[in-house]
Amino acid sequence: MISKLIGVFGGTFDPVHNGHTKIIQNLLELIPFDEIKVIPNGQPPHRTSVCSNNDRLEMVNLAFKGIDQISIDEREIHREGPSYAIHTAKEVLEEFHQHNVVWVMGSDAFSEIDSWFEWEEFIKIINILVMVRPGSKIDPASQAGILIKDKQTSNIDDLNQGEGKILVVDIDPVNISSTQVRSNLASGETVNDLILEDVSDYIDSGKLYTKAI
Numbered sequence: 001m002i003s004k005l006i007g008v009f010g011g012t013f014d015p016v017h018n019g020h021t022k023i024i025q026n027l028l029e030l031i032p033f034d035e036i037k038v039i040p041n042g043q044p045p046h047r048t049s050v051c052s053n054n055d056r057l058e059m060v061n062l063a064f065k066g067i068d069q070i071s072i073d074e075r076e077i078h079r080e081g082p083s084y085a086i087h088t089a090k091e092v093l094e095e096f097h098q099h100n101v102v103w104v105m106g107s108d109a110f111s112e113i114d115s116w117f118e119w120e121e122f123i124k125i126i127n128i129l130v131m132v133r134p135g136s137k138i139d140p141a142s143q144a145g146i147l148i149k150d151k152q153t154s155n156i157d158d159l160n161q162g163e164g165k166i167l168v169v170d171i172d173p174v175n176i177s178s179t180q181v182r183s184n185l186a187s188g189e190t191v192n193d194l195i196l197e198d199v200s201d202y203i204d205s206g207k208l209y210t211k212a213i
């Protein structure tokens with residue numbers, strides 16, 4: 001059997017924006033993923049989401065529907081309790097044990113890796129791909145910076161074997177965040193270049209994000 005390269009891209013997606021879709025499209029051009037599982041979290045460990053699980057899931061479905069290699073994975077939405085990455089990583093690694101699973105995240109998220117539940121085990125069991133995000137340089141003196149120094153590889157093929165490697169990828173920068181989208185929506189500013197039309201229509205019809213955040 002030929003092993004597949006499977007990415008896991010988790011997030012709160014509150015709401016999903018053009019940054020999320022553009023970086024994933026760009027990543028698919030750079031790295032030959034057979035599949036990337038987009039996993040909206042149910043109960044984010046470090047924050048509370050503004051929109052309901054169902055609304056965030058619906059918007060993620062709308063945003064990624066045109067990208068063939070993407071599948072939307074609902075496991076964290078349906079899991080009780082906080083959505084810890086270590087639990088998801090263990091489940092996906094077990095389900096796809098004949099394949100190569102890589103956790104995909106932005107550099108802002110990776111910078112805070114040492115605040116994640118059971119992070120030391122997490123970084124041992126899975127390969128990680130970090131996409132450099134504008135304004136989120138990893139401080140070399142931080143725990144995340146030390147991990148990169150110790151575990152970084154520049155060889156994409158390393159993602160196909162073993163675990164505990166970190167590949168840092170310079171994607172085309174997209175300076176959009178969900179925070180900016182929520183803030184624009186609450187103050188009545190345009191979000192035209194920030195989110196897809198289908199997502200914008202969904203937000204309008206549900207009158208989502210109308211309150212100041």
Ligand code: ATP
Nearest residue numbers: 010011012013019105106109133174176177178179
């Ligand atoms: P918020 O502003 O609410 O914190 P966000 O824009 O960071 O939200 P998330 O849903 O938290 O969106 O992000 C999910 C994942 O996507 C994280 O790994 C994050 O680092 C990454 N990500 C989001 N936007 C970008 C971007 N513009 N460039 C690179 N990575 C991004």
